[in-house]
Amino acid sequence: MALARNSFPGPDHDHGRCLHDALGAAERLCAKRGVRITPARRRVLELVWQRHAPVGAYDILSEMQRDAEKDGKPGAKVAPPTVYRALDFLMEQGLVHKVESQNAYIGCSRPEGNHDCGFLICRECGAALEIEDDTLSALLGSLASRHGFEAQRSTVEIEGLCPSCRSEAR
Amino acid sequence: MALARNSFPGPDHDHGRCLHDALGAAERLCAKRGVRITPARRRVLELVWQRHAPVGAYDILSEMQRDAEKDGKPGAKVAPPTVYRALDFLMEQGLVHKVESQNAYIGCSRPEGNHDCGFLICRECGAALEIEDDTLSALLGSLASRHGFEAQRSTVEIEGLCPSCRSEAR
DNA sequence: CCTGAAACATTATACTATTGCATTACCCCG
DNA sequence: CGGGGTAATGCAATAGTATAATGTTTCAGG
Numbered sequence: 001m002a003l004a005r006n007s008f009p010g011p012d013h014d015h016g017r018c019l020h021d022a023l024g025a026a027e028r029l030c031a032k033r034g035v036r037i038t039p040a041r042r043r044v045l046e047l048v049w050q051r052h053a054p055v056g057a058y059d060i061l062s063e064m065q066r067d068a069e070k071d072g073k074p075g076a077k078v079a080p081p082t083v084y085r086a087l088d089f090l091m092e093q094g095l096v097h098k099v100e101s102q103n104a105y106i107g108c109s110r111p112e113g114n115h116d117c118g119f120l121i122c123r124e125c126g127a128a129l130e131i132e133d134d135t136l137s138a139l140l141g142s143l144a145s146r147h148g149f150e151a152q153r154s155t156v157e158i159e160g161l162c163p164s165c166r167s168e169a170r
Numbered sequence: 171m172a173l174a175r176n177s178f179p180g181p182d183h184d185h186g187r188c189l190h191d192a193l194g195a196a197e198r199l200c201a202k203r204g205v206r207i208t209p210a211r212r213r214v215l216e217l218v219w220q221r222h223a224p225v226g227a228y229d230i231l232s233e234m235q236r237d238a239e240k241d242g243k244p245g246a247k248v249a250p251p252t253v254y255r256a257l258d259f260l261m262e263q264g265l266v267h268k269v270e271s272q273n274a275y276i277g278c279s280r281p282e283g284n285h286d287c288g289f290l291i292c293r294e295c296g297a298a299l300e301i302e303d304d305t306l307s308a309l310l311g312s313l314a315s316r317h318g319f320e321a322q323r324s325t326v327e328i329e330g331l332c333p334s335c336r337s338e339a340r
Numbered sequence: 341c342c343t344g345a346a347a348c349a350t351t352a353t354a355c356t357a358t359t360g361c362a363t364t365a366c367c368c369c370g
Numbered sequence: 371c372g373g374g375g376t377a378a379t380g381c382a383a384t385a386g387t388a389t390a391a392t393g394t395t396t397c398a399g400g
Contacts, residue, residue: 007317036366038378058355079381084357089378100270101325103356103387120319131313139306140328147177147299148333149290155271155327158310163318206397208347228386249350254388259347273356273387 005109008122008129008162009052019049022107026095029111035093043067044086045107048096053126054104057083099128101157106130116140118156124165175279178292178299178332179222192219192277196265199281205263213237214256215277218266223296224274227253269298271327276300286310288326294335 009015026045030037037045047060057080064078087105090096095111098104099119106119109130116137121128136156144151161169179185196215200207207215217230227250234248257275260266265281268274269289276289279300286307291298306326314321331339 008319036377038365040379056355057357077381079379080357081359081381082379085378100327103273118313120314120317120321122319123322129317129319131317133309133313136309136313139303139309140326143288143301143303143306144290144328144330147290147301148336149178149292149299149328150331150336151290151328152293152330154329155325156310157270157325158314158319158321159324160314160322161320166318166320206347208396210348226386227388247350250388251350251390252348255348 008127022049025111040082041086041089044083045090045095048105049107053128054099054102054106056104057087099157100155116154118158121157121159122162122165123159124161127162178297189219195281210252211256211259214253215260215265218275219277223298224269224272224276226274227257269327270325286324288328291327291329292332292335293329294331297332
């Protein structure tokens with residue numbers, strides 16, 4: 001199985017293909033929407049997808065600074081705004097989500113169409129799984145309107161142990 | 171109505187009494203548990219309860235620095251760890267929650283007994299309402315176990331417009 | 341009293357994010 | 371194909387959030 005978009009990735013997960021597919025889908029979406037996926041944005045997206053776990057903005061920044069050095073620009077500095085601007089763009093396009101409880105970012109598993117989603121986040125290994133559930137969305141909406149509140153955006157993050165860390169814990 | 175623990179506070183909300191009750195409840199709980207509610211902790215709790223909206227750690231810090239100056243200690247400095255230690259204690263005791271999407275803190279409306287809770291947070295005025303709902307907890311648990319995940323702690327934050335900001339918006 | 345654990349003070353520093361302004365790249369139109 | 375406007379970047383500084391490390395004080399219970 002290459003993709004692991006509806007479960008925590010197992011040992012047979014082909015992440016190279018997973019990453020490739022995510023980038024491909026992003027290119028297609030941007031093309032369809034007429035927005036530009038520039039080299040910096042592409043690289044940030046790639047780094048966000050490096051693991052199935054949230055990645056910090058400054059981790060991305062360090063990688064990009066390393067890139068720049070290798071490209072023969074020893075004094076080259078990539079600055080924080082470069083990363084944050086790319087992340088803002090990717091979030092606007094629904095390609096990346098922010099994990100609020102960690103101030104970190106993760107690639108979106110279902111970038112087509114807007115959606116409210118939640119995350120299951122493993123304390124142990126850091127892996128995070130995006131979950132989308134109509135019942136949950138409906139319930140959140142109903143809780144809000146019960147209090148006269150107009151819901152616009154929701155954050156749902158559940159911290160705990162993923163299946164494989166659970167087995168190891170015994 | 172003095173307390174506004176299950177709805178957004180209206181214009182008739184008596185916040186003085188609300189604050190007083192919250193502090194009283196905290197004192198009783200700490201006494202019952204045999205933990206110390208020191209002056210610093212009490213002051214931080216009071217500042218967290220100053221509004222029905224999340225308060226930043228550094229806002230609390232500034233207030234406490236102002237306190238210290240007034241108390242005739244012109245060079246007195248309250249440092250960040252003082253505030254963070256108190257917040258950690260208050261969170262352990264379930265007296266304060268962190269609002270992850272804002273890196274800010276808010277007093278807990280139902281400090282007796284542990285609970286998973288969520289927040290409705292107004293974009294406009296910043297007010298936040300703590301909500302607790304068994305159906306929601308159950309659903310989150312079932313979503314987790316559906317993916318073989320062991321849920322330990324959850325963050326639910328819904329951003330939007332509170333009733334009064336909704337009326338004004340027209 | 342004495343003492344040990346908890347709480348606190350202080351300094352420094354790490355980590356996360358934004359502002360403002362100058363410059364460059366790209367696309368559309370003429 | 372060249373000018374002109376918008377989008378994207380580069381760059382420097384700074385704001386905002388949080389913790390590490392170390393030493394000192396406080397205080398309940400023996």
